[in-house]
Amino acid sequence: MFRDINATPRRRGRDHCRTKFSAETPDMTSPYGIKLSVHLISTYFGDIVSKVCECLLRKGTLSHAQIMHSTELSKQNVTNSLLVLIQHNCVQSFAIQQPGGFGEPPKIVTKYMALHDNIIHHMRFPKFLSIVSNEFGQDCTEIFEGLLQHGRLSMNQIMDRHKDKHKALVTDGENSKVTSTLHENFNKLAQARYIERCPAHEPFLEPVEEGAKKRMAKSKIGDFSQTLEARALAAAAPMESIRFLVETDAWSNGALDDDSKNSPSTKIPGEKRKHDSLEPETESWATNKNKEILWRVNFEEFVRRLRHKSCVSHVTTRMDSVAGIVLTAIFEASRKDETKVKMEKTVPLLLETIFEEAMKSEEGRSLTLGRVRGSLVQMGCELPTIGIDEIYSIDLKTIIDKAQTLEVESVVLKKYGREAYRIFRLLSESERSFETDKISATTFVEKKDALKILFQLWKDDFLHMERIEAQKTEIMLWKLNKRSVWEQVLDDMYHAALNLKLRLVHELEQAKDILRVLKGKSLGDEVLEKRRRVGDKWKVLEASLMILDDAIMLFHHF
Amino acid sequence: MSLLNKRKKPEPKAVLVESDRKVLEVIKSKKEMAIWSRDLKMETNLSDVVISKSLKNLLNSSLIKEVVHAQQKGRKHYIAAEFEPSKEVTGGSWYVNGDLDTAFIDQLKDLCLKIIRKLKVVTADGVYDFFKTNRLTNTDCTSQQISEILRSMVLDNMIIDVKSTGLGEYHSIPIGKLCYRCPPGDVNQGPKKGALVSIPCGVCPRIRECTPDGLISPTTCVYYNKWLDF
Structure with a gap:
């Protein structure tokens, strides 16, 4: 006789919320993953842009009109926000054909999807910068930094940026030398695949056949490769052969991206298209695309x-x-x-x-x-x-799995103690269920204490419990809820990262007050000591954030 | 049989009445598994008073004895004098009077760790042989016990279990055989501290109630204040 304890109302309620959330979001982002993304966008680009971004993250792929409706922002605000987000590789747009109502012909609609991973990557720019700096030195770092700051740049824009920065140092005679050095460094970055050509701005997705559509609806979640978003990303991506290709004559304005222009991914049936509300910026984008190839950082x-x-x-x-x-x-x-x-x-x-x-x-x-x-x-x-x-x-998967398990084990050790750590390690070693007596005997924990720990871990969603009644006695079987634990740990990590970020902002504000008071006064020992303390706090918070981000990457990207 | 031995044999002093015999019969029928007093009542259909009296009588006559059940310490269990309690009742070789013999376990763990540190890489049999040859403990321990100790030490991350590659320091151990070694780094430091537990949020008991603008928030957090109190 089986009785599944997970089927309690408490559990059902929580699981229901989680499933509901997952269904709404395009890539099953965790709740605090979204909150962290929104905070990052708000810090970098302001509240209006973050509102649009949050709307896309929470509701999934939307059209311009739908975003306006959901955010209650003006058309111009939404357009500008989308442009900022696209420029910084946080949003990808694509066009799809939708059936028209009441005998009207089908119309082409532009949709926008938020790229959660790319948003979170903004937090990692110092790491990326340090990799490039260590490998290629200062000159390459400057180019790379420009791309990080501006999201997408053409080679000419990079050149202009470089000239502006080194205006005083460069004479006319040296100009060609500077150009060739810059070109060389740019080439190095592309060769190392640290930068890539930007994806197509607005690829057109062919309508899916009726039969295929039904299949897709059935498989919906869990098969991300079949979703509209995945198809859009695949269609937008430049062909591998040209992705890192730097054209030698591309330094002039006339360098036309013939390959990408002709590539199937960027083909938009312009003559058939009915322009939607974003007509002005899509056109300007198209014009820009014909002029120059845009480059961006290759996060991958x-x-x-x-x-x-x-x-x-x-x-x-x-x-x-x-x-x-x-x-x-x-x-x-x-x-x-x-x-x-x-x-x-x-x-x-x-x-x-x-x-x-x-x-x-x-x-x-x-x-x-x-x-x-x-x-x-x-x-x-x-x-x-x-x-x-x-x-x-x-076998890299085994190495990654082991590293993830170690991270979770350290949480169990610190939160629940040494005996719970032993029990957790026993349960995480294999995917099968263990009987209470067996757990108690193998881990050398008294049965009463083992039961207490097991119930605590079960209450906190770490374990799955099953009661089996056989011959008047009741046996309890315990199993690790690996998937749900790993998801919860990742969400906690996003939560912790957001908290570190918020605390950093808070500390900065506190320090501003101190600095304002001190302005104009000579710095005494006490003041210097205060400044040192503030500096130490920042260092600890920043370093912790970077270490925590390594763990987030371990659980989410690796 | 000598006269001396005959005298040593317990002789029932009191005469057993019908109820005593019934109780004794049920207890004997359970053999080495022992019986809980409540179950005894169910099986004999006698009243509490009668059972208590019978048990007292039987204990005085040394026909039965009381045992501590390792898994049900609060429940009085009885066993016939001629039986020794089973492993299920005592809790196995690691239990003494129903309690886990932690002192003995810790002593064995300590010795195993010293042996592994000394021998670098060793199988469970190797550790057991070392125990036997050097007579490290006063009490005898079996090879099964040593294996159980090593297993728990692996779960504790005090040692790691690896399969012999037959190369380098594993050359004397057949390929594929499970052996034990110390984990790299300082053993006394314990397992590597994870990223999440290095910050207050990682082990915060109120993390679920913590929100940016809530009553519990990172800006007002007492754990953060303590952590950043330089």
Whole structure:
């Protein structure tokens, strides 16, 4: 006889809310993920833009009219906000054909979707900047910084920006030299895939056939690849062959993006199109597009880099520094061959290739082939039994899963204590259910205490409990609610990040008061001490935010 | 059989009445599983007073004994004198008088850790052999007990379990065999502190009530004030 405890009214209510929320949002963003995004947009671009952004994040993809209706903002305000959001890669627009009513012909409508991940990436700009700075130095960083600040820029705009900044230093004679250096640096960034051509502004999505539509409605959530939003993103993305292509003659205004113009993703059936309320800005965009190629930061590459970094750091801590060196070598050797960010396994490589790559680094020079092989086996690779070529591929998913589990375990340890930590680790090791007595015996926790802990963890949604009545006795089975726990932890992380941001703003305001009072007065020891304290607070908050963001990326992007 | 041995045998002093015999019969029928006094009442259909009297009588005659049930400490359990309580009743080898023998467990954990630190990489059998050869404890412990201790230490993250690769320091252990080693870094530091628990929100008991403009908010948070009190 089974009785599912999760079916209590309390649980049903909470789950219902969660499901309802998920259905409304395009990419199942967590509630505090949205709140953090809105806060970031509000800080960077003001309240009106953040209102439009929040509307899109909460309600999903909308047309201009629908946004106006929901936000009660004026047409101009909505248009301007959308332009800002598109410029900063936070919104993607696309056109779809909608059936007209009462015998009217179908009409083309422009829809707007918020890109939650790209919004949150704004918080990570210092990290991205530091990667570029470490790899390419100051000159490249300047170009990159411009793209971060302005969202999208053409090469000419980058050039103008550079000239403005170094006006005093550049003479006419040196101008061509500066241009070529800038071009060279720009090329470096594109080659490293740190920057990319912007996606098509407003791709047209072909109407889906009736049968396919029904299939899509059925699969709705859980199959994101089939959603309208996913189709729009795929249609907008530039072709791989031109995504990082820097044209040598593109420094003049006449450089026309022939490839992208002719690419199917950017084709808009203009003659058939009925312009909607956003006609003015779409036209200006189209004109602009014909003039120059716009570039932006390729967030995907940075997420990939940070994922690599996280994996290396994890194996170094869990195993040893050699494992870290070997994994770094694998990532370096397969840099161009990775097709997507969330690669489950590294690109298969020959042992010799890994060894050669490891030898390029200073720390890897002392390694032997045997040591590298040992490290690969330690990271879960199996020794090939027969064969001339030794090919290895590391299971990255296991590394990421382990790192995520460690993060959750540390929460359990701090919140519920050592015994709960042991119980949680036992339950997280396998996906099966455990009986109370078995848990108590394996973890050396008295049954009474074990039950107390298990009930507490169950109450906080960590566990799933099932009662089985057999031969007059009742057995309780416990299982980890992995998916829901992981979602909750990620939401808590967004919540904590928002709180850190809000506290930073609060501390800044407090410091302003202090500074205002002190203006014009000589700085005594007491004042200096106060300033030092404020500085320390900022440092702690900023550093904590960056560390917390690493964990957010671990749970959301990796 | 000698006279001395004969004298040692418990002789019932009191004469058993009908109710005593009935109670004793039920207790004996449970063998090493023992019986709870309430269940005894159900099975004998006797009144509380009669059962109490019978139990007293039987205890005085040393025909039965009282045992502590590890999982139901508050409930009085009785077992016939000729039986030893089962593992289910005592709680197993780790229990003494119904209580978890934490002192013994901790002592074994400590010794296991020292052995693993000394031998670097070792299997459960290796640890057990070390125990046997060096007679590290006063009481005997089985190989099963050592395995259980090692398992709990893995759950505690004091040690880690790895499968032997047969290479390097694993050369003496067959490939694929489960062995134990210390985790890298300082063992005394404990598990790595996560990002979320490094800030007050990570373990805040009121996080669900915390909102930007609410009564509990990051700007008025007492935990934050304490954390940032330099």
